[in-house]
Structure formats: C-alpha cells, structure tokens
Amino acid sequence: MELRSTDDGRHEKFPVGMRVLAVDDNPTCLRKLEELLLRCKYHVTKTMESKKALEMLRENSNMFDLVISDVEMPDTDGFKLLEIGLEMDLPVIMLSAHSDYDSVMKGIIHGACDYLVKPVGLKELQNIWHHVVKKNIKSYAKNIGPSRQLLPPSESDLVPRASKKRKEKVNDSGDEDESDRDEDDGEGSEQDGDESGTRKKPRVVWSQELHQKFVSAVQQLGLDKAVPKKILDLMSIEGLTRENVASHLQKYRLYLKKIDEGQQQNMTPDAFGTRDSSYFQMAQLDGLRDFTATRQIPSSGLLSRSHLTKLQPPMYSSINLQGMNSSSFIQQGHHQNSSNSANPFGTYHTTLSPRIQNVNLFQRTSSPLETLQFPRSKSYIGDFKGIGDRAIGGSFLDSCMPFGSSSTSLPSASTNTLMLQANYTQPLHITSDGNQPCIEGNQSNSASPNISFQGLSRFPSHSWQGNLNTTRFPPSSLPLNPAFLPDQVTCAGNNLGDCTSLVSAGNPGGEIQCEPQLLGGFMQNMNPLDGQKWEQQNCTMLNNTFGNIEYPLPADNMVFRDNNAIRSKGLDESLMNPIDNNQEYVGKATTMLDPEMKSGKPENDNQHDVFDDIMNEMMKQEENNGMVSVATRFGFDSFPPP
Amino acid sequence: MNTTVVAQLQRQFQDYIVSLYQQGFLDNQFSELRKLQDEGTPDFVSEVVFLFFDDCSKLINTMSTSLEQPDNVDFKQLDSGVHQLKGSSSSVGAKRVKNVCISFKECCDVQNREGCLRCLQQVDYEYKMLKTKLQELFNLEQQILQAGGTIPQVDIS
Numbered sequence: 001m002e003l004r005s006t007d008d009g010r011h012e013k014f015p016v017g018m019r020v021l022a023v024d025d026n027p028t029c030l031r032k033l034e035e036l037l038l039r040c041k042y043h044v045t046k047t048m049e050s051k052k053a054l055e056m057l058r059e060n061s062n063m064f065d066l067v068i069s070d071v072e073m074p075d076t077d078g079f080k081l082l083e084i085g086l087e088m089d090l091p092v093i094m095l096s097a098h099s100d101y102d103s104v105m106k107g108i109i110h111g112a113c114d115y116l117v118k119p120v121g122l123k124e125l126q127n128i129w130h131h132v133v134k135k136n137i138k139s140y141a142k143n144i145g146p147s148r149q150l151l152p153p154s155e156s157d158l159v160p161r162a163s164k165k166r167k168e169k170v171n172d173s174g175d176e177d178e179s180d181r182d183e184d185d186g187e188g189s190e191q192d193g194d195e196s197g198t199r200k201k202p203r204v205v206w207s208q209e210l211h212q213k214f215v216s217a218v219q220q221l222g223l224d225k226a227v228p229k230k231i232l233d234l235m236s237i238e239g240l241t242r243e244n245v246a247s248h249l250q251k252y253r254l255y256l257k258k259i260d261e262g263q264q265q266n267m268t269p270d271a272f273g274t275r276d277s278s279y280f281q282m283a284q285l286d287g288l289r290d291f292t293a294t295r296q297i298p299s300s301g302l303l304s305r306s307h308l309t310k311l312q313p314p315m316y317s318s319i320n321l322q323g324m325n326s327s328s329f330i331q332q333g334h335h336q337n338s339s340n341s342a343n344p345f346g347t348y349h350t351t352l353s354p355r356i357q358n359v360n361l362f363q364r365t366s367s368p369l370e371t372l373q374f375p376r377s378k379s380y381i382g383d384f385k386g387i388g389d390r391a392i393g394g395s396f397l398d399s400c401m402p403f404g405s406s407s408t409s410l411p412s413a414s415t416n417t418l419m420l421q422a423n424y425t426q427p428l429h430i431t432s433d434g435n436q437p438c439i440e441g442n443q444s445n446s447a448s449p450n451i452s453f454q455g456l457s458r459f460p461s462h463s464w465q466g467n468l469n470t471t472r473f474p475p476s477s478l479p480l481n482p483a484f485l486p487d488q489v490t491c492a493g494n495n496l497g498d499c500t501s502l503v504s505a506g507n508p509g510g511e512i513q514c515e516p517q518l519l520g521g522f523m524q525n526m527n528p529l530d531g532q533k534w535e536q537q538n539c540t541m542l543n544n545t546f547g548n549i550e551y552p553l554p555a556d557n558m559v560f561r562d563n564n565a566i567r568s569k570g571l572d573e574s575l576m577n578p579i580d581n582n583q584e585y586v587g588k589a590t591t592m593l594d595p596e597m598k599s600g601k602p603e604n605d606n607q608h609d610v611f612d613d614i615m616n617e618m619m620k621q622e623e624n625n626g627m628v629s630v631a632t633r634f635g636f637d638s639f640p641p642p
Numbered sequence: 643m644n645t646t647v648v649a650q651l652q653r654q655f656q657d658y659i660v661s662l663y664q665q666g667f668l669d670n671q672f673s674e675l676r677k678l679q680d681e682g683t684p685d686f687v688s689e690v691v692f693l694f695f696d697d698c699s700k701l702i703n704t705m706s707t708s709l710e711q712p713d714n715v716d717f718k719q720l721d722s723g724v725h726q727l728k729g730s731s732s733s734v735g736a737k738r739v740k741n742v743c744i745s746f747k748e749c750c751d752v753q754n755r756e757g758c759l760r761c762l763q764q765v766d767y768e769y770k771m772l773k774t775k776l777q778e779l780f781n782l783e784q785q786i787l788q789a790g791g792t793i794p795q796v797d798i799s
Contacts, residue, residue, distance in 0.1 A: 025726075026697070026726055026729050026730050026733075027693050027696075027697060027730075028690060028693045028694040028697050028729075028730035028733055028734060029729055029730055029733045031689065031690050031693055032675065032678075032690055032733050032734070035678045035683065035686060035690075036678065039678055070729075072722075072725060074722055097725060097728055097729040097732065118729050118732055118733060119671050119674075119732045119733045119735075120733075121674060122674065122677070122678075
C-alpha cells in the first residue's frame with residue numbers, strides 16, 4: 001500500500017489519506033459527509049457542483065482514488081459523473097436518499113461500486129476503501145494471467161459469463177509492468193477464478209455481431225458524440241449494460257488511436273512497408289471476403305482508416321497463396337470441425353497464442369524470406385469489427401513472413417509466416433482465396449482456433465512439397481509446418497530436426513503427408529494434400545473454428561505480424577499447451593526454438609511486449625466489467641510473460 | 643469551577659436532549675453528528691445544524707412559490723425540493739421534519755396541491771420548532787462549558 005501524507009504531513013498507510021472526491025448539491029449533507037470522511041482519515045475534496053467535479057476528474061485522472069456522489073442533483077446527473085469515473089477506472093460510490101429497489105438497481109447497473117442510502121453512517125464510510133483496493137486487485141489479477149480457458153463457441157451476441165474480470169482496467173499506478181507482460185485482456189476468456197470485482201456481472205463477450213452493432217451505433221452518433229448511454233440505446237441489446245458499452249467504447253477509441261498512430265509510424269523497411277502492411281491487412285480482408293462466402297467482412301468507418309487505397313488484392317492473393325503447403329503448418333491440437341460458423345474470422349474460439357509458437361520455429365529457418373517479412377505494423381486496418389478477421393489475416397500473413405521459409409515458392413513465404421503467426425495470435429484463418437486449403441490447428445482448448453492456411457493447395461512448388469513429403473511427422477515432432485521449411489530447414493533442436501528432415505526429404509512433388517495421429521483430427525486434414533480435398537476439409541474447419549471468435553482482434557493483434565519471433569517463452573507455453581499428444585514434442589520444440597528465436601529480429605523479443613503494450617493501453621482505464629478483451633480471447637493471457 | 647453548577651447543568655442538558663429524542667424531534671443521526679464533534683471540531687454540530695436550517699428556509703421559500711398558483715403548480719420542482727429537504731433532515735437527524743417530508747412527497751406524487759400546501763406549512767412549523775429546541779440545547783452546552791464543565795455524551799438507546 002502506498003504511503004500517503006495526511007493533512008498534517010504524517011505519512012500513513014493506506015487507507016489513511018485516501019483521496020476522495022465528494023459531490024453533493026445539498027450543503028448540509030455535504031458538510032456532514034465531509035466530516036465523516038475526515039473522521040475516517042481520508043483526504044476529502046468536496047464540491048456541490050458536479051460540473052466542477054467533472055472538471056477536476058478530467059484535469060487529472062490521478063487526483064483521486066474514489067468518488068462519492070449523490071445521484072440526484074438538479075444541475076447535473078450523478079450518472080454522468082459515474083460514467084466519467086468509470087472511464088477513468090475510479091471506483092464511484094453513489095449516494096442517494098432513495099432506497100427503493102429501482103433506484104439502487106439503476107445505480108449498480110450503471111456501474112457504481114456501491115450504493116449508499118442517506119443518511120450515511122460512519123461505519124459505511126469506513127469501509128469504502130475496499131473498493132479502491134478491489135480495483136487494484138483486479139488489475140493485478142489480470143496480470144497474473146490465470147486461466148487459459150477460452151470461451152467456447154457461442155452463437156449468441158451476448159454471452160454472459162461469470163468469469164474473473166481480467167485486466168479490465170489496468171490501474172495506472174504501477175501495474176504497467178505487469179500489464180505489459182500479460183496479454184490477457186480479461187475478455188473472452190473463461191475464468192473460473194475468483195471474482196475480484198465488486199460487481200459480479202457476467203462477462204460480456206463481444207461477438208462480431210455485437211461489435212458490429214456497437215460500431216454502427218457509434219458511427220451513427222459520430223465518434224465524438226458517442227456516449228455509452230446512447231450507444232447502449234441504439235444497440236438495444238438486452239442484458240448489455242452501459243458499463244459494458246463504456247468499457248468497449250474505450251477500447252474502441254484506443255484501438256482507433258492505435259491505428260492512426262500505427263499508420264503514421266515508420267514501418268520497418270521490409271519488403272512490405274507500411275503500405276504493404278496496411279495493404280496487406282486490407283488484402284487480408286479482401287481475401288477473407290473471397291474466402292468466406294458466408295461472411296461479410298463489415299466495413300465500417302474504421303475501415304476507411306486503413307490504407308484502403310493501398311490495397312492490392314492481387315498481390316495479396318499471390319502472396320497468400322503461394323507456397324503454402326497444406327501440411328506445412330500444423331497447428332497443434334486437433335480441432336475437428338468444431339462448428340459451422342460461417343465466418344472464419346467471425347469468432348475466435350480461443351487464443352491461438354500459445355500455439356503460435358510454432359511460427360517461430362520456422363521463422364528462423366527462413367532466412368531468405370526474412371526480407372519478405374511484413375513490417376511490423378501496429379496499424380490495424382479497417383473496421384474494428386473486422387479486426388478480428390483482418391487481424392487474423394494480417395497477423396497471419398505477417399507471421400508467415402518470417403517464415404518465408406520456403407525459399408522458392410514463397411512469395412508466399414509470407415503466407416507461411418502468416419500461418420504460423422496466425423497461430424500465434426489467434427486462430428489463423430487466411431482466406432485469400434477460396435481454393436486455399438486451410439490448415440487449422442486446434443489448440444488444446446475447447447474451441448481452439450485453427451490456423452488456416454491458405455494457399456496451401458497452391459503450393460506451386462514441387463520442391464516444397466517434396467520436402468515435406470516425408471511421410472510422417474515423427475511422432476515426437478511437432479508438425480510444425482514443415483511445408484514452410486525451405487530446403488534448408490534450419491531448425492535447431494531435436495524435433496525441429498525431425499521436421500527438417502521432413503522438409504528436406506525432398507520427395508519430389510509428393511504430398512506432404514502428415515501423420516494424422518500426431519495431431520489428431522487436424523493432422524488428418526493434412527493428409528489429403530491434394531489441395532482440393534484438403535481445402536475442403538480445412539476450410540470447413542476453418543469456418544467452424546472461426547465461427548467462434550467472439551471478439552474482433554484488436555489492432556494489437558496485428559502486431560504479431562510484425563513480430564516474427566515469438567518469444568521463446570511464449571513458444572514454450574504455446575507448445576506446451578494444448579496438445580496432449582504432443583506434449584513431449586512441444587516441449588522439445590520449444591527448447592529448440594529458443595536459440596533461434598533469440599536470434600531473431602530484435603523486435604521479436606518485444607513482440608509480446610508490443611502487443612501487450614497496445615492491448616494494455618487499450619485495456620487500461622477500461623471499465624470493469626464485461627469488456628471482453630480481445631487479447632484474452634485469444635488467449636493472450638496464456639501468453640507467457642517475457 | 644463550581645462542580646455543583648456544572649453537574650446541574652450537565653444533568654439539565656442530558657435530560658433535555660433525551661426528551662428531544664423521546665418526543666421525536668431527533669433521532670440517532672443527531673447522535674452520529676454529535677460523535678463527529680470533538681476538540682478538533684467543537685462547533686461541528688451547530689455548524690451543520692444551522693446549515694440545515696438555512697437549507698430549510700430556502701427550500702420552503704422555493705416550494706412556496708411553486709405552490710402559489712393553483713393552476714400552475716410545478717410538481718417536479720416541488721418534488722425536487724422535498725427530496726432535498728428529506729435528504730438533509732435525515733442527515734442531521736431532524737426526525738419530525740423528515741417525517742413530514744415523507745408525507746409531502748406522497749402529496750407531490752399524486753399532485754395534490756392542497757395536501758402539498760398543508761405539508762409545506764407543517765414542514766415550516768417543524769423546522770422552526772426544532773430550531774428553537776436546538777438553540778436551547780446549544781445554550782445549555784455553552785453554559786456548561788463556561789462553567790468549566792464538559793458536555794456529556796448522551797447515549798440514546
């Protein structure tokens with residue numbers, strides 16, 4: 001607990017000196033409240049005008065620890081203050097003379113930490129510091145990244161879940177390090193852990209549909225004028241609270257900001273510059289469109305933010321499609337056709353992040369391809385809603401870049417990278433072209449996202465396929481996309497070695513045969529290497545897989561693209577994670593990868609951080625409940641700290 | 643210091659304050675207020691109480707204006723005023739005033755102007771009565787202090 005100096009200059013332990021902002025337009029009540037608070041040894045700032053209170057709050061978010069305010073004030077709405085306080089991640093206690101059920105309910109629903117009925121007693125006020133602590137705990141808890149569970153696919157827009165609130169709001173004061181490490185955004189991940197929040201609301205899962213409604217509402221109102229209440233009204237989703245919307249809105253705004261910033265950022269001078277990445281993303285989007293007949297990638301105002309003009313679909317496709325060997329990248333896990341969601345990008349079952357480690361594996365091997373790597377891009381293109389899609393695509397593609405393993409055939413090296421990367425971030429689904437087979441790796445968790453590989457079938461080159469042709473993946477080896485491995489696979493380590501051998505097997509034009517049993521169902525999909533078959537299978541899977549994505553990937557996910565290397569730790573984690581039958585392998589693979597990963601781009605080590613930073617930023621000040629953090633959804637919480 | 647005098651005054655004080663509680667002028671919130679008063683804040687109770695009386699007089703004036711025109715009563719404003727009054731009276735422990743406010747609110751809800759007028763009159767009466775009583779109490783306190791004694795803490799059960 002921090003020490004604070006009391007009025008007389010003593011330094012005492014919290015909650016002494018806790019800074020409270022007291023607002024009440026009734027002078028009698030206010031004076032009494034002030035005295036009560038002083039008696040509790042809090043530091044009190046009082047005002048009768050909520051306007052003044054708002055000013056103070058806005059001026060400096062760190063000025064107060066807690067706000068206590070009357071609800072019914074003639075000049076202003078106490079709920080407005082509540083809103084602001086929530087946005088700033090401040091606990092707000094409502095005071096009112098009304099003790100009727102409806103009033104109390106209203107206050108709580110709007111996100112008040114507590115609702116006190118006047119006249120307020122000393123005892124009640126002596127405990128209010130709990131709320132401050134609870135908020136802090138929540139942020140710490142987020143960082144600890146408890147569960148790896150992911151939300152099971154759901155068809156409903158709003159999937160309330162009683163789950164631990166994670167990382168809803170990162171407390172400004174000093175959680176930054178932790179939050180940076182942890183990608184868990186507290187949303188979308190099922191967590192049975194303790195509910196540390198004072199409000200035990202079911203978690204809101206922001207599905208694609210829901211987000212779409214949200215975005216439409218925001219656009220309708222105009223981003224500047226979009227306030228949670230109005231958005232809530234426009235969306236008219238039963239069960240959705242203003243608080244949920246406020247939280248989501250905040251993230252959305254941050255996301256938009258990131259996009260803007262990202263687009264202004266200097267992209268690494270890779271083959272694909274900023275434009276490219278943007279383009280890439282867009283292409284991805286397009287690709288997705290193509291691929292996903294069923295699902296429309298919504299365009300929204302956000303979309304326009306991206307460099308749409310830079311889109312070059314054809315290029316994209318080519319990049320995407322080539323060189324992908326269906327068998328090449330295999331996500332751990334085996335996700336059978338889990339569901340039938342139309343849109344691959346629609347929903348992410350789970351976070352792929354752990355799985356994505358695979359990507360890194362290949363990264364190192366793809367020296368020639370490095371140049372093809374997509375620049376690290378923070379800009380997330382387009383529609384927030386569609387982010388998930390794009391993000392997947394983008395990250396997917398980007399991640400493939402490093403892969404670039406496949407020398408030759410890979411203009412699509414990027415694709416490979418993509419695939420892997422995608423795994424890393426989320427279920428990858430590259431849908432550039434309907435023909436592309438999708439490789440889906442299912443993460444262990446229930447609805448593990450699948451990595452879809454597009455263009456696998458297009459694997460143009462023989463040599464590639466030849467390489468991968470090895471008959472089977474060694475039992476102990478992680479079937480990391482051997483396809484991607486260029487002739488010279490340079491995987492270090494045992495298992496990789498295995499893979500390598502696979503790759504270099506140099507079977508002429510043979511199909512990559514993945515050992516089905518290795519990866520369960522997934523592997524099975526790999527078997528029919530002939531594009532078509534595989535495609536069909538995988539695409540279905542893909543669809544299913546992605547159908548479950550509930551929350552569009554935030555721009556941050558795109559960061560993955562840039563980061564070729566996954567930190568070894570992350571790799572470990574992912575590798576270790578879900579694949580039961582591959583545990584052993586995974587472990588090995590991980591170890592193997594470490595050296596390689598480390599040798600990766602400098603940014604690699606920061607990949608996680610970058611993403612985390614963004615996500616964390618986005619998540620910060622997040623109001624608490626219900627906001628599903630994308631990162632969480634994608635299992636960022638499982639992403640191990642650096 | 644004349645201990646007898648002090649003791650007498652203290653006794654008087656105690657009896658008086660107990661009677662105020664018993665007659666329903668004050669409730670435990672007033673005790674709470676008194677608890678908040680100490681050497682650091684010797685005038686806290688009177689400060690708050692006079693803020694309250696001030697509040698009362700302003701609100702009553704406003705509400706009186708609202709009720710003036712029989713055809714044009716702003717019940718919304720009335721309701722807001724009553725709410726305020728209720729809030730402050732309950733905060734200081736002005737029990738009778740608070741009770742009148744409850745009835746007052748009911749009249750507002752049904753837009754009963756007559757009822758509101760009566761309530762308004764009653765509120766006015768009650769707050770003035772309480773003011774007198776408390777003035778007396780504060781006087782006793784002053785006398786005790788001047789006699790060198792301390793104001794007794796009265797436990798109202």
